[in-house]
Amino acid sequence: MLNILWFSAPHPCFLGPGQPCDCLPPLRAAAEQLRQKDLRISQLQADLRRPPPAPAQPPEPEALPTIYVVTPTYARLVQKAELVRLSQTLSLVPRLHWLLVEDAEGPTPLVSGLLAASGLLFTHLAVLTPKAQRLREGEPGWVRPRGVEQRNRALDWLRSGGGAVGGEKDPPPPGTRGVVYFADDDNTYSRELFEEMRWTRGVSVWPVGLVGGLRFEGPRVQDGRVVGFHTAWEPNRPFPVDMAGFAVALPLLLAKPSARFDAAAPRGHLESSLLSHLVDPKDLEPRAANCTRVLVWHTRTEKPKMKQEEQLQRQGRGSDPAVEV
């Protein structure tokens, strides 16, 4: 700028012979300008040395509602295998918080270690199922629903916090956007399922594969509304849906503090015991292409036979107990 002005004005030294020369001010101004430009160059060089900002996360996870996945679990031979498999599936889902609730008096080393190694955001909870509710030797699995106390423990934590034995201890702050899903540790989940449930406003629903003696069970949808249910068993239950077939918006769960699972509910009515507090069946939100896509399967893992293990143990040659399986 100034360098243009200098040469368009008459040079101050030529005001007249004998008069004191007046070119000191423009030289001082030029020196000051050079100082300013050196400063600017230093600043720009510093800006260039600064590491580039982290690239924007493709779906901007902070903007996504959190998916709270509630998983009850209990000690058994296939427990670690099932939890490894599930944790790896969950690791594919952005903005997810795993609430793993052990059916135990306190945290076990197997589960604590697995959670720590999972890389997931998690809260570790534990509550022992009361003896009266526990399955007795020889009773078929359907007599008493499993995981009721554990799911309710997770609901308590979401509502008021407290009691976590590992991981994130504080419940979601008021106003948190999120959705709560009850994911048992033996089912099979497509990663796509989680994006179907993420923007649930009240209660969302979808089909579940290989459940209830059918290829799939699920809502029947007409004109975008749930008008009934495809199920073979007690179709007149208030909500004939499997635990894996629905998700609930977190604000709705927090607004209805009495909504919880009832361990005394009749067989097949456990889901209804929660959902009846939360939603009218006609307001269920159908997902997964109007409930025409199966994205979760009610798989069951066989109990491994340990006959050879018992034989070897009697001979003192059992599998090394120090090796975690």
Place this chain on the structure above:
Amino acid sequence: MLNILWFSAPHPCFLGPGQPCDCLPPLRAAAEQLRQKDLRISQLQADLRRPPPAPAQPPEPEALPTIYVVTPTYARLVQKAELVRLSQTLSLVPRLHWLLVEDAEGPTPLVSGLLAASGLLFTHLAVLTPKAQRLREGEPGWVRPRGVEQRNRALDWLRSGGGAVGGEKDPPPPGTRGVVYFADDDNTYSRELFEEMRWTRGVSVWPVGLVGGLRFEGPRVQDGRVVGFHTAWEPNRPFPVDMAGFAVALPLLLAKPSARFDAAAPRGHLESSLLSHLVDPKDLEPRAANCTRVLVWHTRTEKPKMKQEEQLQRQGRGSDPAVEV
């Protein structure tokens, strides 16, 4: 620089009264300096506007040997669930190529669709098990090993290509670094397992959980060498290891073109029928912390009961066959 020189030298205007003032050259020099600095500032600003270079890929996947995962699969109710679960696990592993081999005359829409949606690098193969080798109605599963023809089909493709019905059609070019692993679709795999096998030089081995009636089966290791095997069943087999318990370097497999699985091998000898061509038991490479960590589990998924489905189908109310499960 120059601005310091100016004020340490006597000002040129004060050479004497009446003499022509000589401050034009320093002012011109200052102007030129300012022009140079403006140019430098423009350059730096342009540098800052330039997008940052793409961040370096953390493990530089191109430098890693490829893991070729060979999975035989056959149509059944839980097939899609199992393959979804496995494909999601494999999607966590860099530099992996899935060879999925259907026990079918040709590719099925279910498997083709699943592979296309998986995001994995894959080759889709298909070969029907000859009738004489197929399990007969009522025969227990262990009478005839499953997947033999399919695994051999994958070996053929790795060696000479041809016959792929989907995905990558060309076999690895000569000199490709890689490792081959036979991963059935029902086992459970920790993502860590794949990094254990990636740098296999010949044949690597590790324990497998929940197999052979034991908590785990696996090599016994002393001073970093395999000295025996923990197994309850026929410990004197040449290689008493499960299909999920070893991986073979690709160059070794290519160097031994006669190495394949023998469908006529006695029960429990299928793995040995391949490995006997490839390695001496004493040269097995123990992985997974000297075979003290279980990173794969021989889980088995229950066959779902379809009693209600059959009842509803008789009433014309069966599950919509258009919905893929």
